[in-house]
Amino acid sequence: MPNVTMTINGREMSTEVENRTLLSTALREGLKLTGTHIGCDTSQCGACVVHVDGVAVKSCSMLAVEADGATVDTIEGQASPDGSLNVIQQAFQDHHGLQCGFCTPGMVMSASALLKENPKPTEQEVRDYLEGNICRCTGYQGIVNAILAASGQDVAIAAE
Amino acid sequence: MYNFEFSKPETIQDAVEAMKSDGAQALGGGQTLLPTMKQRLASPESLVSLCGVAEMVGVCEDDAGNLSVGGATSHAQVADQAAKSYPALAALAANIGDPAVRNRGTIGGSLANNDPAACYPAAALGSGASIITNTREIAADDYFTGMFETALAEDEIITSVRFPVPQAANYQKFDQPASRFALVGVFVAKYADGVRVAVTGASNGGVFRWSEAEAALGGDFSAAAVSGLGAPSGDMIEDLHGSGAYRAHLVGVLTRRAVEACGG
Structure with missing residues (x-):
C-alpha cells in the first residue's frame, strides 16, 4: 500500500493508505487526528475543511495520495501548545459560535482561510x-459574529 | 468507492502515456469525480491526476488579445489571475461552488465533465473559446455535444483553454441554492464582429447558444433589443426546482441583466 507523508501542523507524519483513501479518512483513522469531522461525506457540509498547502479544501473530496508531500493544517494545530485557544477559537467561545460543535472544526478552518485572504471582511463577505x-x-449569527470579532471588528456595529 | 490504480505525472507527455492504459480516467480537482465514485456511479480502473502537471497550471495573455488558461488551473486561480484581463471570466470562476471547492476544482475538469448546469461551459461557448488538447484544438461550437458529452476522445486531455477577450462580457447566474450550480446561467460577450449568448442550466442538450438573441444584440446591443424576443425554443430541463417554461423565462431575464451589466 502507498505510504503518504505530510507535514501536519508543523510535524512530519506518515501513514499507509489505499489509493482510494480520502484525506479525511487518512487523518482520522490513519493518524488519529479526529478533530477533522466527516459530516456528509458528499462535499456539502464543510465539517472536514483543512488547509492543504495554505488553502482550504474539503478533505473528504481529496485523495490522501494527492496530499503526499503537502503541508496540511488541521484544527488540532490551531491552539497554542499550552492549550490556549487562538483568536478565532476564542471568539467562537465568546460569541456563542457553536452549540453541538460538530461543524466547528470546519468553521474555524474556513474562518482562518478567510481572514488570511481578507483580514477585515464585511458581514456579507463572511456569510458568502x-x-x-x-x-x-x-x-449562523453567532458564527458570523465570532469571525467579525476575531477580525478585530466591533460586532454590535457590524451586525446592524 | 472501489479501489483503482493511481498515478500523478509531472509532464503532459507522461500524462498522455498514463492515459493509454485500459480504463484510465483523468482526474482534475476531483470535486465531481470523487463524489461520483463514492456513490459508485463511476469506477475507473485507474486515475491519472493532472494536478502535478505544472505546465497545465496558470493564466497568461498572448499578443493577439487571447487569454490562455491551463487545463489544471483551479477556479480560485482563475478568479485571481484573470481578474484584470478578463473580469467576466474571473467573476464566473469566483462564484462556482464554495471557496474550498474552488481551491480544488479545475477548468479542464469542468469542461471535460460538461455538466448541463455548470458555469464554465457557458463561458467557453459564449467566448468562442478553443479547447486545446494533447492532440488538437477544438472550437467550443464543436466541443459541447450533449449533456455530459463532449468531442473529447477517451484518452484525450484538455491542456489549456484559449479565450478571445471580448470588448464587454457578463455572466448572470441564477443559483440553485442547495447545489450552487446554475438553475440557469447566461453568458453574454460582445466582440467586434458580433455578440455571443450562451445559456447553461436550462437545456437537456447542455449548454447552447441563443441565436435569436445574438442576432438582435448584434444590431442593437441593449436590453430592449432582447425584451421583445420569445423564450428560446428547445428541450428545457424540467425538475422539482423549476419547470421548463420557468427556465425558458429566466433565460430572457438573465440575458437582459447581463446586457445591462455590460453597459448595453
Missing part, C-alpha cells in the same frame, strides 16, 4: 465565504 460550511444549530 461560509457558503460551503453548514451548521444545523446556531442559525
Whole structure:
C-alpha cells in the first residue's frame, strides 16, 4: 500500500493508505487526528475543511495520495501548545459560535482561510465565504459574529 | 468507492502515456469525480491526476488579445489571475461552488465533465473559446455535444483553454441554492464582429447558444433589443426546482441583466 507523508501542523507524519483513501479518512483513522469531522461525506457540509498547502479544501473530496508531500493544517494545530485557544477559537467561545460543535472544526478552518485572504471582511463577505460550511444549530449569527470579532471588528456595529 | 490504480505525472507527455492504459480516467480537482465514485456511479480502473502537471497550471495573455488558461488551473486561480484581463471570466470562476471547492476544482475538469448546469461551459461557448488538447484544438461550437458529452476522445486531455477577450462580457447566474450550480446561467460577450449568448442550466442538450438573441444584440446591443424576443425554443430541463417554461423565462431575464451589466 502507498505510504503518504505530510507535514501536519508543523510535524512530519506518515501513514499507509489505499489509493482510494480520502484525506479525511487518512487523518482520522490513519493518524488519529479526529478533530477533522466527516459530516456528509458528499462535499456539502464543510465539517472536514483543512488547509492543504495554505488553502482550504474539503478533505473528504481529496485523495490522501494527492496530499503526499503537502503541508496540511488541521484544527488540532490551531491552539497554542499550552492549550490556549487562538483568536478565532476564542471568539467562537465568546460569541456563542457553536452549540453541538460538530461543524466547528470546519468553521474555524474556513474562518482562518478567510481572514488570511481578507483580514477585515464585511458581514456579507463572511456569510458568502461560509457558503460551503453548514451548521444545523446556531442559525449562523453567532458564527458570523465570532469571525467579525476575531477580525478585530466591533460586532454590535457590524451586525446592524 | 472501489479501489483503482493511481498515478500523478509531472509532464503532459507522461500524462498522455498514463492515459493509454485500459480504463484510465483523468482526474482534475476531483470535486465531481470523487463524489461520483463514492456513490459508485463511476469506477475507473485507474486515475491519472493532472494536478502535478505544472505546465497545465496558470493564466497568461498572448499578443493577439487571447487569454490562455491551463487545463489544471483551479477556479480560485482563475478568479485571481484573470481578474484584470478578463473580469467576466474571473467573476464566473469566483462564484462556482464554495471557496474550498474552488481551491480544488479545475477548468479542464469542468469542461471535460460538461455538466448541463455548470458555469464554465457557458463561458467557453459564449467566448468562442478553443479547447486545446494533447492532440488538437477544438472550437467550443464543436466541443459541447450533449449533456455530459463532449468531442473529447477517451484518452484525450484538455491542456489549456484559449479565450478571445471580448470588448464587454457578463455572466448572470441564477443559483440553485442547495447545489450552487446554475438553475440557469447566461453568458453574454460582445466582440467586434458580433455578440455571443450562451445559456447553461436550462437545456437537456447542455449548454447552447441563443441565436435569436445574438442576432438582435448584434444590431442593437441593449436590453430592449432582447425584451421583445420569445423564450428560446428547445428541450428545457424540467425538475422539482423549476419547470421548463420557468427556465425558458429566466433565460430572457438573465440575458437582459447581463446586457445591462455590460453597459448595453
